[in-house]
Amino acid sequence: MMPIKWKKSGQAMTGSPATGLRRRGVMTGSPATGLRRWGVMTGSPATGLRRWGVMTGSPATGLRSWHSLLLVAAASLGVASLLTACQQLTGTLTVDFVYVTCARGAGPDQYGVVNVFEINSESGRMRQIPTSPFPSGGRNPVAEVVAPSNNTLYVVNRDDNTIVQFAIGNDGKLYPQNTVNTPGIFPVATTVLGKNLIVADTYQPLPTCSPASPCAGSIAAWPIKSDDSLDTQNPFVNAGLNANYWPLKVPGSTGDVVTPTAITASGNNVYVAAYDVTANTGYIFSFAVSTSSLTPLNGGVPTPAGMHPSAIAADSTGSYLYVTDFDSNDVLAYSISGSALAPIAGSPFAAGNQPAAIVIAKSGKMVYVANSLDSNITAYSVSGGSLTKIATFATDTQPVAIGIDPGLNQYLYTANFLSNTVSGFRIDANTGGLVNSQFSPSSANPNPTAVAAIPHGAAVTR
Numbered sequence: 001m002m003p004i005k006w007k008k009s010g011q012a013m014t015g016s017p018a019t020g021l022r023r024r025g026v027m028t029g030s031p032a033t034g035l036r037r038w039g040v041m042t043g044s045p046a047t048g049l050r051r052w053g054v055m056t057g058s059p060a061t062g063l064r065s066w067h068s069l070l071l072v073a074a075a076s077l078g079v080a081s082l083l084t085a086c087q088q089l090t091g092t093l094t095v096d097f098v099y100v101t102c103a104r105g106a107g108p109d110q111y112g113v114v115n116v117f118e119i120n121s122e123s124g125r126m127r128q129i130p131t132s133p134f135p136s137g138g139r140n141p142v143a144e145v146v147a148p149s150n151n152t153l154y155v156v157n158r159d160d161n162t163i164v165q166f167a168i169g170n171d172g173k174l175y176p177q178n179t180v181n182t183p184g185i186f187p188v189a190t191t192v193l194g195k196n197l198i199v200a201d202t203y204q205p206l207p208t209c210s211p212a213s214p215c216a217g218s219i220a221a222w223p224i225k226s227d228d229s230l231d232t233q234n235p236f237v238n239a240g241l242n243a244n245y246w247p248l249k250v251p252g253s254t255g256d257v258v259t260p261t262a263i264t265a266s267g268n269n270v271y272v273a274a275y276d277v278t279a280n281t282g283y284i285f286s287f288a289v290s291t292s293s294l295t296p297l298n299g300g301v302p303t304p305a306g307m308h309p310s311a312i313a314a315d316s317t318g319s320y321l322y323v324t325d326f327d328s329n330d331v332l333a334y335s336i337s338g339s340a341l342a343p344i345a346g347s348p349f350a351a352g353n354q355p356a357a358i359v360i361a362k363s364g365k366m367v368y369v370a371n372s373l374d375s376n377i378t379a380y381s382v383s384g385g386s387l388t389k390i391a392t393f394a395t396d397t398q399p400v401a402i403g404i405d406p407g408l409n410q411y412l413y414t415a416n417f418l419s420n421t422v423s424g425f426r427i428d429a430n431t432g433g434l435v436n437s438q439f440s441p442s443s444a445n446p447n448p449t450a451v452a453a454i455p456h457g458a459a460v461t462r
Contacts, residue, residue, distance in 0.1 A: 095121035095407035097129075097172035098453040099153055100415050100422055101141035102445035105133065112136035114144075114155060115444045116172050117413075117422060118456070124411045124437030126424045133445055134174040137164035142449045143190045145197070150454040152177075152228035154197060156187045163190070163199060165229060168454060180230050183220045183245040185209060189272075193265035193289050195224045196236075200260035200272055204247050216258040218245040219272060219287070221294060236293050246294055248274050248285050251301055258283065265289075266314035266321065266336060269297065273309035273323050282309040284323065284334075284341060297339040306332050306348065311357045315364045320344070320385040324355035324369055331355065331369060333385050349387040351378050357402040362409045366432040370399035370414050377402070377414065377425075379432055393434040395423040396441045400449060407455035411437060415448035422448065 098117040105113035113133035117126040138157025145154050153166045153174060161182050166174040184201025191198050198221040209215040221236040235244040248258045256278035263272050272285040283302035287294040306325035314321045314336070321334045321341060330348035334341040352371025355378075359368050367380040367387055376394050380387040397419035404427070405411040412425045412434060422444050424437035 093120050093122060094118040094456045096405040096411070096453050096455055097168070098126065098403070098405070098413060098422075098451060099144060099146075099174075100401075100444055100448045101136060101144050101155060101450045102133070102420075103140050103142070103447035103449050105135065105445060109139075111139055112141035112157060113445050114141070114153075114166075114174060115422075115448070116174065117442065118172060119405055119407070119411055119413075119424070120438070121408060124424050124426045125439050126413065126422055126437065126442045127439075128442070129172050131173055134166075135176075137166075137176055137179060138162045142188055144450050144452045145190050145192050146452050146454055147224060147228045148192060148195065149228055153452060154190060154192075156182075156190050156199065158186050158188060161185060161187060161201075163187070163197075163230070167228075172456075178229050180222070180232055183235075183243070184218045188260060189263040191263045191265045191270065192224070193268070193270060196221050196289060197224055197230060198263060198265070198270050198289075198294075200263045201245070202259050205243075205245060214257045214259075214277070216254075216256065217248045217260045217274065219248070219260065219263070219270070219285075219294070220245045221289070223292070234292065239293070246287065246296070248272065248302075249300070250276065250279075250283065251299075253279065261309050262312040262323075264312045264314050264321075267318040269336075269339070270294070271312055271314065271321060271341075273305060273312040274302070275308050280307065282306045282323075282325065284309070284312070284321070286339065286341065288339070303334070303341045306330070310355060313358045313360050313367075315360050315382075316362055317364060320364075320382075322358055322360070322367060322387075324351060324358050326354050326356065329353050329355065329371075331358070331367070331380075331387060333387060335385055344385040346386050349380070350389070352376055352392065356400045357414070359402045359404055359412070361404060361427070361432070366427070368402060368404075368412060368434075370395065370402040372398045372400055372417070375399065375416070377412075377434065379434065381432060390432055393425065396421040399423065401451045403451040403453055405455075406453055413451060415444070415451050416441065417447055417449065420444050420446050420448065422451075 096119040100115040116129050116132040138160035140159040142158045143156040155164045163180045165177040183205045186202035187199050189200040200219045203209040204218045222230040258274050258276045260274045270287045274283050282305040284305045285302045286297035305323050308327040309323045310326035311324045323332045333344035333347040351369050353373035355369045356372040357370040369378045376392045379390040395414045396416035398417045399414035400417045401415040414423045421441035424440040425434035
């Protein structure tokens, strides 16, 4: 526990009680003058104090009693405030830490940052911890994922082609550990499956590939070691290419520029949502994950997925897969059966305009989609994989990422790119509807891009 400091309205108080009262803006001049302005004292200090019943005898004796009374009161307030602050960071009230990557940080280099929010278990209020934000370790962080241990956060910095490993302290703070370069160019998405991390790059690592001369994207993977660092000495190997990446190519159209947009893991498989720029259509590429390699499923033939997939998520049972279509404004639903994906009856299901992110409740009974152009969330109930729209709920401007707290599974949040905020909601356990959390939205750094979270108490003690 930290040393006790007097508290006033959440700030430290030093000096005498009178000085503290002046700093609070409720007293100026002498104590007697301040008390008269409050309307609780007239005449001399001695007279006023006798009327309160806190002074008898001479003024000197009474003022000593009055001074003691103020000290006791100040001490009580200080202890109460300290206890509240301690509770907030020791688990009584903080249920989760939420990590929000922001593309632009302070300073001339414009390197990205990670905002760290704590979620209050009673009100759902999200507020940044005192030392937030933390440097992301690179430019334009666009994706992040938490290790299975909940002790580590991996942040993808697109413009530097890096993944930065951060250790997570028990107070939510981030401590940079290692930086790994991705094989390809411009990484855009990442996920974890078991003790492996997989990343999707916009372009393959070919000398002919660049924004001026684009080619198809690729994915790569590394084992996660016991200390949560990536095993760069033993990356997954594509024996067919004798390389450590797998191109996203469409059989029969291998020259198409296919760019990955999102990635998720379910069971032993990884699913990559991608946009075929050449053919103006969408696909899902499926891979089985083994100890040190990825195997394309269905003979490498991807599953059609609308026009322009923007986000992807699988339910916790591994039964259903959902993809948002940015251009068609809907959600595609698939059943997962072994290596095959089959469209759910009634799919696609209508969403708002430009759906950009999707999350599934742990129960599997609710799906939430963030519609970036409409600045709202569409909530759906789930039955047999089919979606039924419940309602829409307003967010701040342009939500591009969405998550649900892993501690209680009752708070939902979005990162809002244009308003530079995070919106928080309480999930109604009966209806699945959303109610704004206390003081939502919360300020973030410019251009928040992604969210990840751990339950409080899961991180290592540092």
